[in-house]
Amino acid sequence: MSAKAIAVRCLILGIFAWPAPQPVSAQQSQSQAQIGYKSAADADAKKTLLLKEFDPASMLHAPAHNVDRAKFYVIDVHNHQNDAMRIDDHMPPERVVEIMNKTNVRTVVILTGMWREKLQAVIDEMVRPYPGRFIVFSQIDFSKIDDPNFSQEMVAQLDDAVRRGARGLKQLKDLGLTVRDKSGKLVTIDDPRLDPIWEECGRLRIPVSIHSSDPEAFFHPVDKNNERYEELTEHPDWSFYGPQFPTKEALLAARDRMFAKHPHTTFVALHMANWPENLEYVSHLLDTLPNVMVEFGAREAELGRQPRRAREFFIKYQDRIMFGTDNGMDEAMYRNHFRWLETGDEYFDYWGYPGQGRWKIYGMQLPDSVLEKIYHKNAERIFGQFRGEAQAQAK
Numbered sequence: 001m002s003a004k005a006i007a008v009r010c011l012i013l014g015i016f017a018w019p020a021p022q023p024v025s026a027q028q029s030q031s032q033a034q035i036g037y038k039s040a041a042d043a044d045a046k047k048t049l050l051l052k053e054f055d056p057a058s059m060l061h062a063p064a065h066n067v068d069r070a071k072f073y074v075i076d077v078h079n080h081q082n083d084a085m086r087i088d089d090h091m092p093p094e095r096v097v098e099i100m101n102k103t104n105v106r107t108v109v110i111l112t113g114m115w116r117e118k119l120q121a122v123i124d125e126m127v128r129p130y131p132g133r134f135i136v137f138s139q140i141d142f143s144k145i146d147d148p149n150f151s152q153e154m155v156a157q158l159d160d161a162v163r164r165g166a167r168g169l170k171q172l173k174d175l176g177l178t179v180r181d182k183s184g185k186l187v188t189i190d191d192p193r194l195d196p197i198w199e200e201c202g203r204l205r206i207p208v209s210i211h212s213s214d215p216e217a218f219f220h221p222v223d224k225n226n227e228r229y230e231e232l233t234e235h236p237d238w239s240f241y242g243p244q245f246p247t248k249e250a251l252l253a254a255r256d257r258m259f260a261k262h263p264h265t266t267f268v269a270l271h272m273a274n275w276p277e278n279l280e281y282v283s284h285l286l287d288t289l290p291n292v293m294v295e296f297g298a299r300e301a302e303l304g305r306q307p308r309r310a311r312e313f314f315i316k317y318q319d320r321i322m323f324g325t326d327n328g329m330d331e332a333m334y335r336n337h338f339r340w341l342e343t344g345d346e347y348f349d350y351w352g353y354p355g356q357g358r359w360k361i362y363g364m365q366l367p368d369s370v371l372e373k374i375y376h377k378n379a380e381r382i383f384g385q386f387r388g389e390a391q392a393q394a395k
């Protein structure tokens with residue numbers, strides 16, 4: 001440090017002896033003495049603000065480019081609005097369509113349509129009155145797992161669902177994690193009893209959208225080192241840590257074996273194959289299995305915090321990624337996703353912040369040709385493979 005720098009530093013520190021010191025109040029001299037470089041001795045004791053009350057305002061002067069309407073029309077392949085399971089609060093269908101119209105969302109896929117009369121109710125409320133705006137998927141009825149003809153019953157139920165208008169099959173995360181048969185054993189994702197169902201989806205050329213495992217943090221202890229501590233405290237039943245649960249790796253391995261066993265069926269590995277924290281793994285999955293697609297429902301936070309790696313991934317796998325949200329319908333929700341995909345904005349809240357973790361996201365500024373595929377072209381290709389009701393009847 002130069003002599004000048006030392007002098008400046010001493011001035012700042014207020015330790016220079018002034019030629020004719022003015023009388024100062026006790027308060028003034030104390031505040032001057034406080035400007036130092038050592039941490040306060042009582043700092044640890046004072047850092048007791050509750051985590052739930054910590055809400056820092058960013059001082060970053062970063063431009064915000066809000067995107068009211070997606071640049072190209074959108075097919076949201078992961079939604080539960082007005083489904084058969086009532087996962088989200090019911091919303092008047094006209095309001096749902098209004099949100100879609102305002103944000104350039106042409107079609108919404110309602111994944112949890114169940115089967116038979118419950119499925120029919122979703123078709124009657126959402127699909128029939130709004131042609132081209134909604135697609136509904138059916139599901140497997142695991143309460144019948146111990147029926148001797150379980151596989152055939154479910155194939156018949158699926159054919160019935162497709163005749164009614166379903167255009168895909170959705171599998172929740174319970175398979176492999178909580179569904180048990182009468183032996184008490186967990187039904188694994190690659191259980192052979194399910195093979196005829198996956199095969200039937202291939203025959204009908206309808207996609208299977210499957211949720212297996214969950215964020216990596218859900219398989220770790222819920223303690224101060226868990227990056228999703230607050231989320232797991234809100235939802236203790238989302239923690240799958242402990243010997244009573246299969247590991248994340250075991251769940252994904254069973255799922256991927258099942259994908260490989262049914263090469264003529266198109267699978268959508270929901271939530272970015274449920275390992276966006278590990279895009280190396282997702283890349284390997286897509287490289288190995290051409291019948292697998294991914295979408296990013298409820299994983300904007302994970303992908304948005306690694307914008308350079310994610311952008312590279314989105315460009316490389318531009319034909320394999322579809323737009324999905326897995327959020328309740330809201331104009332602001334869609335706009336937040338468009339901002340993430342279309343702009344280069346820095347350090348902003350993902351949708352639902354800080355629900356998944358205390359980090360911010362960065363826009364990917366994807367090229368138009370990639371945006372178009374992700375917004376709708378890839379989904380149109382998948383749904384365009386459908387062979388028609390005739391195929392379901394011809395059995």
Ligand SMILES: [Zn+2]
Binds near residue numbers: 078079080111
């Ligand atoms: Zn979902």
